Amino acid sequence: MLVELRGVKKHFAAVGAQNKVIKAVDGVDLVIKQGENLGLVGESGSGKTTLGRLILKLYDADAGSILFEGQDWAKLSSRELRPLRRKVQVVFQDPYNSLDPRFSIRAVLAETFLGQKLTKAAQEQRMKDMLKSVGLDEQALNRFPHEFSGGERQRIAIARSLLMNPKLLILDEAVSSLDVLIAAQIIELLKDLQAQYQVTYLFITHNLRVVKKLCQKIAVMNSGRIIEMAKTDDLFQQPLHPYTQELLSAALSYRSPKVETVYQFGEKSVLIDHGNGHFVVK
């Protein structure tokens, strides 16, 4: 078990409204197994990005627990946590502000070696190898982020993440701002890299089609809850929840979903097993 979430909640104070909270994540149970890529699907506002950041420990959960390899990071001091953070890395959506504009690519990548005992030559070699694996020329090291296209920057962001040797790589809408062709290339690249670097992906997206190729399992999120979870093929063949069905037909016909998309859940609504690991909310 790589990551296990139990009853995780995260509420934010609504801006400008007193005593009102936004229940970004409202009671999520989720398991990510080693080597089993999970696609987390939902539209904007469903809480999927917040969930990713909770796993990254960029936010602290208000309730519930998140276990990483059986260990609850919330119980660690920040000093104890810091070296562990390497194990979960992230690639964000916007390639234009996910790289520090003042850092050359060499500086961006070299920062991943901080706290590691590696000679300069070994670092240089690892950086060059990594750039090669993500399909970039080693000349890239001397250049700055603004000199690259969006797709190339995402490759750099992936290279940076993988240099940390993470167990889990969270891809938060990582291809959503790229055009279809480039996005497909990045997905292929991620597939290739997985075998080489033994990393598991958590792919957060609003687009079901994107995760189909990469993920073995898909969880659909709405209003801070997971409403359906199944193996990718099962979900695509037999979506049980009406929201999933709508999301799916929207994804296949390139249009936006048109059913009522915000659901209300009570304390009692739980995920019911429909067999073969296919869960749906009731």
Place this chain on the structure above:
Amino acid sequence: MLRYILRRLLTILPILLVMSLLTFILMQKTSGSFYDTLKLNPQISPETIERYIKLYQLDKPLLVQYFSWLTNLFHFEFGYSFFYNIPVADVIGGRLWNTFVLSLASLILTWGVAIPLGIYAALHRNKITDRLIQFTSYIALASPTFFVAMLLLYFASQSGILPLGGMHSANYDGMNIIEKFFDVLRHVAIPATALSISSIGALQRIMRGNMLEVLGQQYILTARAKGLPENRVIYSHALRNAINPLVTILGYEFAGLLSGAALLEIICSWPGLGALMLTAVQSKDIYLVMASFLLSGFLLIIGNLLADVLLARLDPRIRYEK
């Protein structure tokens, strides 16, 4: 880069030329001249005044006057001050240094206080300390410089801990270099503080805003997720990006270094350039005005250029080639 700087320097010439011509016309076309007040003085004979008017070519057409001033300029002759009766360069020279001292003190104070304050406020966003800083900043921003100066002077006169005006104590000439430094420091304290108060309020808010914007960027989240020490996240990633826009402001401040603050210099009886310029305009001491304006214009352009060059050095995205 070098070509860019060279090109920018070349543009200074036409700008200054147009500026000086406009100033000259404006000074001459407004009613009255320096000698009008002297004409009312029964102790000065009309012949003397006539002689001076001839000497300074004030009876010639406007453009002729301007071009003779301009040709003298190329020999580094800035003309005579009517009021002081000595070369303009000598009048300005001493005052320039005084204004520079005041402005530099105020600049160091402003930036030295505002930048750390802005960073602190951003890192403690919406906490009570941040709110306190922001509240005080609003008050500081709303206080006119002359009012702050008067308040400070009032307190100084009541407590007697700081001198009330001027730049030196009476026994300044007998002091050694260290005593001289502290003497000037004591004198500059009140005007510099008065000049800085509202700038600190403004600059602090800009710094806080920049810092907050940068702290929300994804590369900051990534840096945190990498497990970098918080200090490195803030000082190596956030601060370096947040300080960029301020460099432009620094360029303008450099330009303002020598133009001074006339009103404040008068209130604190600081013997600076600002007060000099004001009285020069009022008494229509043309060549003194021309030289002062030329100097300010020159410094403004150089200051902007300096800011642009500095920004290019700091930010790899900015290149001026082509």
